[in-house]
Amino acid sequence: MAILMSTQEHPTERRDAPAAYASHAQATRDHTASFPEDTSRTAGVVRGLLRIRDWVVRHVGATIALIFLLGVIIGVCRPSWFTSYGPSDTAPAERLQPPSAQHIFGTDRLGRDLFSRVLHGGGATIGASVLALSIAVIAGLLIGVVAGYSGGATDTVLMRFVDVWLAIPGLLLAITIVTAIGFGTTPVAIAIGIGITPAFVRTTRSQVLSIKASPYIEAATAGGSSFWRIILTHVLPNSLGPVSVMALLDFGGVIMGVATLSFLGFGAKPPAPEWGSLINDGRDYLMTAPWISLLPGLVVVLTVLSINILGRALKKEAA
């Protein structure tokens, strides 16, 4: 019965398409309304699929971005599924070849397959970006919660310190730190993470301040909960939401920051591929073999753009 209903539902739904187009919210309500008493599993699945289809129709750009990002993540995690070339396999006879069916991104000055290098380099760059974001989120939560919840002198001192931290442009601070701790993928990640932390401190703190004023904290205090118990069970979980939205919105920027430092030559040592250094490698061949710089760069652009589109869509959805 449920199957019968669901198959009948599709044609009618399609015929009603122009009407549903006018208001998607209306459309969503219609699906749930068309199965008022049916609670069987098939109906649930169909309802879920219809809801996904609605989301896709409303967010075409975000869906394409999501699919592209999933492709990038799989490609970066399992490069061998997509290419049979190693990132450091040199082939002098096939140097500086333009993109072809054999080498879809072409080859570089040593005949290395660029597509393979982009996939392997993506692991380093995206991994470093995740590390940088983790540093910023954890440090931001720690300092923000302490400053916001303690208030008074602790808050003032910490926030003045954050003001100073913000007075040095993020990427310049990262460059300063890299100068001190040395070059490489991990130092770059640490430096970028420290560079973007102050913004996370501010977001967490303002969130904590509003949580602190809410009745359930008063209730918990009146109920005799300890300072740490309140922080761990009430303040932290409730400030996590806005901070993770911010982390997602910042992710694209962090990838660009990591790639920029790598492009400037502060990342991993030469043979190891990284998105930024790959683009830098092709600079000398820009006139004769522009694909060496431009194609890996295009992957960076599309990745960052997809993350930004997805982040904005999710932010709108949350708001």
Added chain:
Amino acid sequence: MRKHAFVYMVARIAQAVLVLWAAYTVTYVILNLLPADPIALILKAKGTDVSSVTPAQLRTLKQSYGLDQGAWHQYVTMLFNALRGDFGTSYTYDVPVIKLISLRVGSTLLISALSIVVAIVAAFLLAFLAAYMRRPFLRRFLAALPVLGASVPSFWVGLLLMQVFSFGLGWLPSMGMQGWKSLVLPTITMSIPTGALLAQLLIGGFEETIRSQYVTVARAYGLGRGRILISHVTKNASLPTLTILGLIVGETVTGAIVAETVFSRQGLGMLIQQSVTSQDIPVIQGAVVLAAGAFVLVNLAVDVIYPLLDPRIVLHSKAKG
């Protein structure tokens, strides 16, 4: 009222000085206390190794860079020197840092100023057009442009422009700093991230202002769409962008590092890039403090000017105090 404003100004300037001092201290701690052995860095910058230097030479070297004192003593001496504009001597070039920076800062200031002007003009044009257009498709397309601009790394944009306009079409030079033509590509490269930042804020501001009551009133009086946008919306919607001016200055400094590296311009940005590569600590310290100084000054200026431009701010603070 006058007195109140004066006290506010003094407090604000004192705060700016304090932030600048703290920024100096933070960079000092990062650059001078984190590396294990500054002498090794100096020797490396000069192309030699610690093992090839006699102890006596090592002592004179330490003395000439002021490294023979304790950390605290070093810090106080360097801070007082910095107040007089002396940021020490470059490890690689063996000339005073301030001289190096002042030699190179001119061309960087030029492309930075140009890029900020281009960014502001482009952002206003985009926001205005997006608000003026009636077709939702065009509107959405224009509003999406800043997102794209914020997603392209500027070093890639620079290389793309170089490939198209220098190597492909042969219109503009790909490197060097001779003539106005060499300014075009670096300026465009630097203006894209700042322009995208500004445009995103402006487009939001325009949309919000158009919904306000005084725009409805203006429309009720029968004013045209373009007229309302120019005389009512633009001013009110653009004021908030002043608050991100400091952020834009910061973006421009890092933009200059990338653009000058890509287009081989001997400016401050390239000096920073080279100094990091050779770990020339005094130069980086000087450059960072300079950038932080610019940021602090711009923010100070914005805080002082903002109430003059937007009377609502003054009313608000009067109501509070």
